Amino acid sequence: MSDLAERCDMAAMQEHETVLLHPAVDALVTDCAGFYVDGTFGRGGHSRLILEQLDENGRLLAIDKDPGAIKIGQELSASDARFCIRHGAFSDADQWVAPGQAAGILLDLGVSSPQLDEAQRGFSFTHDGPLDMRMNPEAGESAAQWLGSASEKEIADVIFQYGEERFSRRIAKAIVMQREDQPITRTLQLAEIVKQANPAWEKHKHPATRAFQAIRIHINQELLSLQELLSKSLQLLKPGGRLVVISFHSLEDRMVKQFIQKQSRGDEFPRDLPVPESALNPRLKKIGKAVKPDAQEIARNPRARSAVMRVAERMA
Structure with missing residues (x-):
């Protein structure tokens, strides 16, 4: 180090x-x-x-x-x-x-x-970094890898079940459409996709909060x-x-x-x-x-x- x-x-x-x-x-x-x-x-x-x-x-x-x-x-x-x-x-x-x-x-x-604030860990939707989200970055599938291969339904289900996000289907559809043009590999890239797909922002809460939380919970089981x-x-x-x-x-x-x-x-x-x-x-x-x-x-x-x-x- x-x-x-x-x-x-x-x-x-x-x-x-x-x-x-x-x-x-x-x-x-x-x-x-x-x-x-x-x-x-x-x-x-x-x-x-x-x-x-x-x-x-x-x-x-x-x-x-x-x-x-x-x-x-x-x-x-x-x-x-x-x-x-x-x-x-x-x-x-x-x-x-x-x-x-x-x-x-x-x-x-x-x-x-510290995990949230360190951009390289990929947990934060306010600091740009690689889209990782693994508690142990030395093992398992990263968020970027999962989002690159999961079906639209699987992504929607995860965001709905673990993030309790009512616009999960819209967000999942936007993610799949975006990855067809360009791989989603950065945190701010994903945050912007979610933000644009979310039609109703909660007061005092970033529109990507629930989606990021859900993906993190899924990635780390x-x-x-x-x-x-x-x-x-x-x-x-x-x-x-x-x-x-x-x-x-x-x-x-x-x-x-x-x-x-x-x-x-x-x-x-x-x-x-x-x-x-x-x-x-x-x-x-x-x-x-x-x-x-x-x-x-x-x-x-x-x-x-x-x-x-x-x-x-x-x-x-």
Whole structure:
């Protein structure tokens, strides 16, 4: 990495503000000697505060797809023997965590500020860069590659399902028409196509917001990864262990909410079958209500405004 790139990376670390930092760590850490998992290390905000709460016997495993995050995590690991980081998806946490080992699992979903602000990553519709959008740019298909080969229907479905964009068909049609003349390889190129195809702009929101979000979610299989981790969390958490999830998208939050509700009810039986509550076998207990950033945090960090945190505890 060049000196300029290193300075840019350090600047991004300083500018990035971790959302719901203290509420998340306060909800997560119930045993200062426990083993914890930060499934989305990012730039390490949550991890550093977790380590402050742990004693010399506590341990923290962090996971991230982003090579930039891994580099920062390795530096932290070199200075704190209680911490280690793994390069991969949090949905694969069972590769590094034994059943019943985790005292807590934390997920801070979505894309981080450094990823958004670094044009070369291809997440931003306001900074021109290669149309990539991969959390791990070393693996998988980029957004440009996918948009170059996907059918119009597939593109429309992704933008509608993951972006909840009501003009998804118009946008998909415009993308396919444009790629027949010229490959779509730049972020601002795609943003302009979406902008021109969107007939009704939402106030205070860029017209490409929903489409970019949807394509990013699809490229990184974010909802599938979340679904897999939620299911695995039941085996990885020890009794009393906490699951803490911060989401920024209504589909993610709905998935987390419904999972906690279902596991709090326990096994499903026919409605007319008389089953005592003791036989329902609930696996999770909801802890408190959904938490959102307060006005002061949103004023400091406008990107926090859509964050929702939910907490559940593994039952015996």
